[in-house]
Amino acid sequence: MNMDCVEMRLLVQANVDGELPAASAARVEAHLEGCPECAALQAQLISFSARMRQEVTCYSAPEHLRAAVRARLAAMAPTPEEGPETANDNMPNDRYVSWWRRLPRPRLGPAAPFGAGFALAACLALVFVLPHTGSLPDAVVSDHIRALEPGHLMDVVSTDQHAVKPWFDGRLDFAPPVKDFKAQGFPLVGGRLDYLDDKKVAALIYQRRQHLIDLYVWPDGGHLDHGPTEGSRSGYNFRHWSQDGMAFWAVSDLAPDQLAEFVALLRDGASSP
């Protein structure tokens, strides 16, 4: 095989793959007539390509995966009475539209500006009076998602609770409870510092098989202990509770029942030193 052939190989391949414009394809064919090696290569590539398409396993999505996707879409679909027709009235096309865009728009009468003024005042009052807990699930979940990006997950990497706990000393003005639940199938894998709700918080990372759990802990001084509340955002599940003066948020892509199991372990373990 001479130098021309070395350059020619990619062209022969492109020709087999049907990627060459007619003029280049003709030049390749002309070369093949005088070069048995390249001609053999072409034959080899054609038969290999055929074999590959025939023999290599082409996996199909398992039925339970399809069912899960269908269920997810069904959960987001509009209800029958405000079906696609109404959605189409407002929107240029019938692609997925956020739920709030589908809400019927009230017809505004002459008194509307006053009403709107009161509503605005009421909203502002709520914003200033109520603690900002409403946005916390979003903040916690998006922090968890950000942490999953390469290089962001852990500041201290250890499966040893006695290495993780001292690491937080001097970095936080509180001591988060650090427990390993390896025996129960939730090994501790590390920790990091994070900012949530305008404060420094401890984030402990646990693992359940391939799934990661971020456990955020910070003192919520004075709040009464309360049991877990749960929810989900963007496909991630979270549980929140208060215990011994600390606020806890557990976030993961784990199924809700497994996350609940993890939370139950923590709640039992956290009260005993």
Next chain:
Amino acid sequence: MKWRPPSERERGVSVPVAGTFEQLITPHLDAAYNLARWLMQDATTAEDVVHDAVLRALTYFGSYKGSDPRAWFLRIVRNVAYGVLAARRRFGTISLDDAGQTPDGEPIAMEIADPADDPEVTLCRSEGFVRLDHALAALPAELRECLVLHELEEFSYKEVAHMTGVPIGTVMSRLWRARQVLMRSQDEEGTVR
């Protein structure tokens, strides 16, 4: 790797396709699973990747501007898969480093799902097919995905280049290398028998 919305140039490449998520994206679940399965080499993780990709695709569907929906969706699948692979690499390192330090001495790797085929797949395949599958599975991920996208999913060089974020020339040389390795492995099988 972080998913980014398609650029203006990318959006303009073909005639806009209109339709709902269900009409445009759901038909490509098989292709999505096939790519995820070949990238992750493990059925359970592949399912997780596809599921995650569906969620991301739903989130970003508003910014989908009517390019080839299969390519659009598979690009998301690919990015999710690479994210998980990167996370897995990090954990791989940790489990080795800390294997001796855990109280009961069990490596974290024990917790990770078996990447082997499910019994069904193993049963369904005849011997010769398994060999080519194994050779493909043994390729580096970037060569493997090139072959899967081009040979199995029948994307053009240009589409593969676009989806994997490399120049067309790189796609050509990756395909060349991948095919050389596989053809050689099949030759060796032949001579051994």
